[in-house]
Amino acid sequence: MTARTARISFDRQVWLEVVYLLTSFPAAVIGFVYAIAMVSVGAGMLVTVVGAPLLALGLAGARLLGRAERARARALLGIRIEEPSALPGPSQGGVLPWLWERLKDPVAWRAVLYEVVRLPWGVLTFSVTLVALLVLWPVLPLLVRGLSNVDRILVRGLLSPSDDLERRIAQLESDRGLVVDTAAADLRRIERDLHDGAQARLVALAMDLGLAKEKLTEDPQAAARMVDEAHGEVKIALQELRDLARGIHPAVLTDRGLDAALSAIATRCTVPVTVDVDLPQRPAPAIEGIAYFTVSELLQNISKHAHAHTATIDVWQVENRLMLQVADDGRGGARLDGAGGTGRSGGAGTEGTGSGGGGTGMAGLAERIGAVDGVLLVDSPVGGPTVVTAELPWRPATEGAHPVR
Template sequence: MSTAGTTVPGRALRAPVPRPGFWRAPFSARTWGESIYLMLNLFVGILGFVFVVVFVVLGIGLTPLFLLGLPLIAAVVLACRGWGAMERGRARALLDEDVARPERFRQKTPGAWGWIKSGLADGTGWRAALYLFLMLPWSILTFTAVVTLWSATLATISYPATQPLFRSADQPGAMLWGDGPKQPGDDFYLTGPLWVTATFAVGVLLLFLTPQVIRGIAWVDRVMVRGLLGPAFLSQQVQDLTESRGAAVDTAASDMRRIERDLHDGAQARLVSLAMDLGLAKEKMSDDPESAQRMVVEAHNEVKLALRELRDLARGIHPAVLTDRGLDAALSAVAAKCTVPVAVGVDLPTRPSAPVEQAAYYCVSELLTNVSKHSGATRASVAVHAERDRLVAVVEDDGRGGADPAHGTGLAGLTERVRGVGGTLKVVSPKGGPTRVTVTLPM
């Protein structure tokens, strides 16, 4: 698996490009991607504004003529859907903003008139049209800001090398203000070592401040893309709830199959063998009491093993220590059984709800089992803490790495369980290690 993290709320999402630090920002691909995006806004804004305004106004004007404008408006709204898809792709490529695709257009009633009515009532298309309408004034601002900032940065930081180009017989350097050499007045020229150095210092300052301003402007674009070109809020909530419900149902069915398999292959098989042994011991009681006594002793040992298996099975469903003493004690008990030393730290201001607590316990238990069986680690750690209204559990080991939720039923099962309670699972596991799995659950 790559070194970048994979956040899994049911499906793997592309890992975001990390935000560069202040000193690296001018030289990062993210800053230049944002700059290119903001400059291209002008092109998109002009074309989109003209397209929406011209054809919508034309459609409104044609509507009184036997409703001829309604099909045109519906076509414009649906075309804006396609434009929105291209803008999401542009944001994904240059802003690293991966916006989910809204639900597809659905014609509610058959026929041409049904298509027109569905197109006119398409909220996704109208939101995309609003996006294109707003892009023109916004793009003028963004284009002007980006070009001005980078031009000023380039001009000032290169002034020590370009000052000779401004010199002439009556002009010693670049003029900051004044009426010019033909009408001398209160003219001020950037000349002399002090002002040349000061100009260069301003250029260096702009070099590091410009990416911060561009980041703030690009944040507005990200908000516009998410709010106007992504799924509607209620639609996204319905989709998330549907996926969570399906994940919860799948997890419950998987747990039932696991319990049935463990009972069938473990305790049930052992009890059947025990019944057969006791039957044979009963038959030999009178003829061969010594053999019967030996078989009874073996059956007694089998009973102990069956009880232990049933106890472990019950603990796997819901351990008593979790109910009685909480997550800290339960995870400490799990860590004590791990084959490598595990440091456990739990810092929660309040006890979470039972489903979330059980999900956190189960996830950490499975992750520590993976550490024991597959990681080749020499030590591991478990840290559970609260971030606002979220429970965050981090399991880290120094093993060989390479864990991938897309290749392996263990992590895939954990993903489904986390989805069932509205959480996310993030795996960072480069080849060669270390592996860090972060489970985030609502408190």
């Protein structure tokens, strides 16, 4: 071993690892005794009223031990390890749900397992490190590094937060908020449409019929004209209600499925649209509705902004995903970042109000699809063409459902 290698081997990190290994034994004894006593007493008293709260309190203490061990590992082993998410506080659900969350806390139970496993390992590492300091000095750096690497694995495996699970929980919480906000926005839109449209028209209609009733005996011809005008207003109000109902959930989608529903909205687009739906059976109603309104909004954006001559709609299934693609030969320039206004260039994905979108454009559409574990992709170079592809989770409507007609 050269002098340079020796200097590198006995660096500051090696001595920090030595401190970690030597202090792990007393820390392991404390943690082991606490874990065994806490589990034994808490589990043994579960038959009593105080058993569950006592066990929950013990698990909270195990969480604190885990936090202390993570801090020690960060300081002495130099590993980057995040803190797990805190448990939710008391809610309107009452004491029992709050207590149950703490009794099934995976972070606390992994900390208990860590304290139990680490005692025999702590005894071994303490003994080997102490012997190496006394009689195995030349190989001390190698032994210390090997032992501390095992400790790194234990800490990461048992004391680290479940990164994927934590991110998934955070994403689900965000998606839940988005779904609630979207539902609230849709309810406000329906209320506004009813108030400004059909409701106002029906109020005016009731007033006109009241005037016609008053004129019925005095001027039958004028009353007849007013009744005739009211008849026309009834037809308009009915059409407005039909349009509103179609915006909530079209009857053709419920009765005949995506193929017929998409063909119906394709006829309302300002450019010719080719529809191709190739599904073995109907998807679940919720997924079917999301697919329908996604295409509906994209077609509205094509009509408003794309300056296209033709468009296509393709829907198919790939394993456990429902795929839909809307393309147009317009001027392109659509983006997912939501930048710009409704007047900027873009095709199927250009920003626009859409069906109940409230001006959210492509960014809002992507958020809605993401809320159900879907993905929205936009390929729209300036000059076109624009291709918008959406992936949705596939769930069949029912077992043994008939193929889509």
